[in-house]
Amino acid sequence: MPDQTFLDSTELVLNMGPQHPSTHGVLRVVLKLDGEKVLGADCVIGYLHRGVEKIGENRTYQQFAPYVDRMDYCAAVSNGLGYCLAVEKLLNAEAPPRAQAVRVVLTELNRIASHLIWLGTHALDIGAITPLFYVMREREEILNIFEKYCGARLTTHAFRIGGLQYETYDGLEEDVKAACDHVLPKIDEYERLLTGNRIWIGRLTNVGVLNAADCKQYGVTGPMLRAAGVKWDLRKAQPYSGYQQYEFEIPTGTNGDTYDRYLVRMEEMRQSVRIIRQAVEKIPGGPIMAKIPKVIKPPVGEAYVSIEAPKGELGYFIVSDGSIQPYRLRVRPPSFVNLQALDQMTRGALVADVVAIIGTLDIVLGEVDR
Amino acid sequence: MRKFLRTIFLIDLIEGLRVTFHYQRPKYIVTEQYPAQRPKVAERYRGAPRLNINPDNGETLCIACNLCALACPENLIVVGAERNEQTRRKELTTFIYDTSRCMFCGLCEDACPVDALELTQDFEMAGYNRDGQILDRQMLEEGPRPKQYKY
Numbered sequence: 001m002p003d004q005t006f007l008d009s010t011e012l013v014l015n016m017g018p019q020h021p022s023t024h025g026v027l028r029v030v031l032k033l034d035g036e037k038v039l040g041a042d043c044v045i046g047y048l049h050r051g052v053e054k055i056g057e058n059r060t061y062q063q064f065a066p067y068v069d070r071m072d073y074c075a076a077v078s079n080g081l082g083y084c085l086a087v088e089k090l091l092n093a094e095a096p097p098r099a100q101a102v103r104v105v106l107t108e109l110n111r112i113a114s115h116l117i118w119l120g121t122h123a124l125d126i127g128a129i130t131p132l133f134y135v136m137r138e139r140e141e142i143l144n145i146f147e148k149y150c151g152a153r154l155t156t157h158a159f160r161i162g163g164l165q166y167e168t169y170d171g172l173e174e175d176v177k178a179a180c181d182h183v184l185p186k187i188d189e190y191e192r193l194l195t196g197n198r199i200w201i202g203r204l205t206n207v208g209v210l211n212a213a214d215c216k217q218y219g220v221t222g223p224m225l226r227a228a229g230v231k232w233d234l235r236k237a238q239p240y241s242g243y244q245q246y247e248f249e250i251p252t253g254t255n256g257d258t259y260d261r262y263l264v265r266m267e268e269m270r271q272s273v274r275i276i277r278q279a280v281e282k283i284p285g286g287p288i289m290a291k292i293p294k295v296i297k298p299p300v301g302e303a304y305v306s307i308e309a310p311k312g313e314l315g316y317f318i319v320s321d322g323s324i325q326p327y328r329l330r331v332r333p334p335s336f337v338n339l340q341a342l343d344q345m346t347r348g349a350l351v352a353d354v355v356a357i358i359g360t361l362d363i364v365l366g367e368v369d370r
Numbered sequence: 371m372r373k374f375l376r377t378i379f380l381i382d383l384i385e386g387l388r389v390t391f392h393y394q395r396p397k398y399i400v401t402e403q404y405p406a407q408r409p410k411v412a413e414r415y416r417g418a419p420r421l422n423i424n425p426d427n428g429e430t431l432c433i434a435c436n437l438c439a440l441a442c443p444e445n446l447i448v449v450g451a452e453r454n455e456q457t458r459r460k461e462l463t464t465f466i467y468d469t470s471r472c473m474f475c476g477l478c479e480d481a482c483p484v485d486a487l488e489l490t491q492d493f494e495m496a497g498y499n500r501d502g503q504i505l506d507r508q509m510l511e512e513g514p515r516p517k518q519y520k521y
Contacts, residue, residue, distance in 0.1 A: 041372070061444055062441075062477065063441070063442070063443035063477065065475075066443060066475035066477070067443070068471055096509075118469075130389075130390050134393070137400050139461075144412075147411065147412040147414075147415060148412040148413075148414065150414065150476075151412065151415050151416040151476060151489070152413035152415075152416055152474065152476075155473070155475075157475045157476060165476075165480060166414065169413075169414070189389055192385050192386060192389055193386040193389050193390070194386070195384060196376075196381075196382025196386075197381075197382055197386055198377070198380075198382070198383065240424075251417070262385075270408075
């Protein structure tokens with residue numbers, strides 16, 4: 001940090017948030033400013049702390065499943081998948097192929113929904129209000145599928161340990177295909193609205209640059225890491241839930257700036273549509289639930305499972321002492337880890353860029369604070 | 371050169387504006403006029419709870435097994451039961467369901483072995499205070515009665 005400020009003016013400390021609309025929730029950023037230039041940023045988190053990990057220690061394994069939906073509420077299905085996979089690893093069980101295929105379809109749909117929300121709010125922060133209305137319309141199609149399948153739109157509780165609770169409804173395949181056909185041309189439409197727009201380019205290029213080395217140092221994962229040019233996707237690196245059967249590409253960027261992250265996420269939505277189309281074509285028959293005892297009592301031990309959530313690597317670490325409740329449950333939330341890079345990214349930027357950088361981090365405060 | 375001309379004549383901006391104005395047509399309006407026009411929620415929707423009764427004789431279907439209360443993560447269901455000396459069966463006396471703490475996860479519904487407890491399609495459960503959020507057996511058996519707004 002420089003010793004002297006511009007024109008020897010005094011350093012200004014500005015509280016951004018927790019009520020600021022562009023902090024996507026209740027994040028408080030203490031900015032140190034030299035005029036309009038940011039010298040450093042401090043995050044104050046915990047306004048939404050509910051003690052989810054502690055709740056997990058006081059619930060049985062099945063009872064805790066609805067709580068994980070409430071961490072990253074934009075991607076509740078992915079959270080549920082990660083938790084179920086972690087407990088299944090403890091139990092040495094595996095969901096039947098039919099359940100795995102349905103899980104892939106729903107998680108990828110949720111990835112699109114999450115990215116759509118990100119696109120709408122990120123564009124809104126920067127000043128493009130139009131996309132927000134359009135992404136909500138497309139998200140509605142996806143949420144309707146969730147509602148028809150499991151009865152809830154946001155906090156879905158779609159998966160159970162060992163497979164699925166609900167059989168697919170009649171017409172799920174058609175609905176999913178229709179949603180895919182509906183979303184894919186709309187993504188091009190968003191690109192037409194934003195990608196070439198000069199204001200959009202001006203606000204995003206070379207803002208919040210985070211190169212590959214810094215990403216690795218901070219443990220930043222997900223689209224942010226890929227935008228820095230690292231081809232790392234847990235769906236390819238350590239496939240889970242049958243992702244090895246599906247063909248898709250890992251989109252990467254080059255600069256690691258905000259514009260690259262935007263392009264990576266847009267491309268990721270297209271790849272998700274590709275995965276969904278492959279998965280929904282061949283949902284195998286058979287049971288939807290593995291043989292899991294009614295009272296889940298995993299053997300003594302520990303398990304860590306991480307999945308590629310829309311925001312990055314989402315990990316669940318569960319320690320079992322052989323009772324019906326976990327001894328310790330730890331969540332590795334992608335938003336929380338990605339947020340640590342905020343200070344580095346905002347240094348030297350302008351105050352208006354901070355809004356763009358928080359938007360590109362794609363944080364959900366429910367997950368940051370837990 | 372091509373890129374230069376695109377920049378000069380703001381082609382990308384105009385393309386974006388075309389998308390915006392394209393959706394001004396009334397055909398593309400998707401807004402739901404909520405209280406006047408009610409959404410049709412899915413069959414599996416998890417909303418206000420109901421305790422089903424046998425339509426033939428009006429007796430409750432609940433066998434007072436207490437499985438829903440055990441399944442509930444929030445421990446908000448209280449089942450009261452009494453043993454009937456003549457039939458030697460447990461019979462339901464009270465049933466309390468605290469919807470102010472409920473998160474509608476559906477675990478109680480899944481646990482019920484006789485499909486007595488059911489989460490219905492009613493979603494209008496908001497209120498100005500907590501009175502009336504704790505449902506007793508009578509209210510649960512009557513089921514939700516959504517308000518009808520007149521326009």
